[in-house]
Amino acid sequence: MSTIIKEFSRFAQQYEQYNMIQTEVAKRLVEKLPNTCYDSILDIGSGTGQVYQNLQKNSIDHHSFTAFDSSSNMLSLHPQANNIKTVCADFNDRAFTDLLDKRYDLILSSSALQWSSDLDFTLKSLSALSPRLHAAIFTSGTFKTLHKTANVDSPIYTDKALRECILKYYESANFALHTYVLEFDSVRDMFAYIKKSGVSSGEKKLSYKETKALMKSYPLKYLEFEVLFVEAMR
Numbered sequence: 001m002s003t004i005i006k007e008f009s010r011f012a013q014q015y016e017q018y019n020m021i022q023t024e025v026a027k028r029l030v031e032k033l034p035n036t037c038y039d040s041i042l043d044i045g046s047g048t049g050q051v052y053q054n055l056q057k058n059s060i061d062h063h064s065f066t067a068f069d070s071s072s073n074m075l076s077l078h079p080q081a082n083n084i085k086t087v088c089a090d091f092n093d094r095a096f097t098d099l100l101d102k103r104y105d106l107i108l109s110s111s112a113l114q115w116s117s118d119l120d121f122t123l124k125s126l127s128a129l130s131p132r133l134h135a136a137i138f139t140s141g142t143f144k145t146l147h148k149t150a151n152v153d154s155p156i157y158t159d160k161a162l163r164e165c166i167l168k169y170y171e172s173a174n175f176a177l178h179t180y181v182l183e184f185d186s187v188r189d190m191f192a193y194i195k196k197s198g199v200s201s202g203e204k205k206l207s208y209k210e211t212k213a214l215m216k217s218y219p220l221k222y223l224e225f226e227v228l229f230v231e232a233m234r
């Protein structure tokens with residue numbers, strides 16, 4: 001089990017409380033959908049069902065919905081229905097599409113694809129499954145000042161790398177880059193959030209002493225997030 005999956009599983013119950021930014025992101029992603037009905041939808045990294053819930057709220061109809069996630073704990077909290085299928089698998093696994101149908105009308109993915117270990121492989125696979133991808137992907141601008149202060153590189157892709165790879169597998173795409181900030185009463189709360197939100201996964205682990213020093217020198221009262229919204233057509 002990779003560190004990321006373990007982290008998401010460990011915090012599955014608390015995830016809903018700590019995912020304020022991801023909640024906003026999923027809401028925006030779904031509100032931007034152009035149609036009110038889709039035949040089949042695949043949600044990559046569905047988690048506990050933010051995307052599904054927003055589809056319901058916006059009365060966006062679908063005949064079938066597949067929730068795909070590598071954490072069984074997250075999937076167990078996903079809404080259930082006759083037309084919802086859950087698939088527990090890892091999109092970094094070379095054979096992940098074997099568990100899916102051959103074609104979907106639309107692929108949605110909110111706050112998950114930044115964990116692709118091989119973007120080329122992931123996007124190539126997704127573009128073969130559906131002509132349409134609407135995704136929100138965190139970029140390396142997330143925790144920008146924190147990374148700079150700690151002198152570490154972001155573990156996730158740059159906005160530029162994401163756009164380039166998407167245009168390799170889709171004929172056209174609209175991109176919109178959004179930044180979010182999350183304010184905290186104390187630096188301690190901020191670091192507790194980073195730990196619990198699951199967004200810290202994959203980063204170089206700092207020692208207790210290094211973390212203490214970072215908490216002292218971090219100059220802001222807020223955390224920065226940068227998200228690339230993608231509407232791609234094959």
Ligand SMILES: C[S@@+](CC[C@H](N)C(=O)[O-])C[C@H]1O[C@@H](n2cnc3c(N)ncnc32)[C@H](O)[C@@H]1O
Pocket residue numbers: 004005008019022023026044045046047048049050051068069070071074089090091092109110111112115116198
């Ligand atoms: C930040 S959460 C977002 C969940 C949901 N889409 C939302 O908007 O609230 C990221 C989700 O991606 C899943 N995930 C991360 N890496 C994955 C992988 N390699 N394969 C499948 N799911 C993965 C995690 O288990 C987690 O549920």
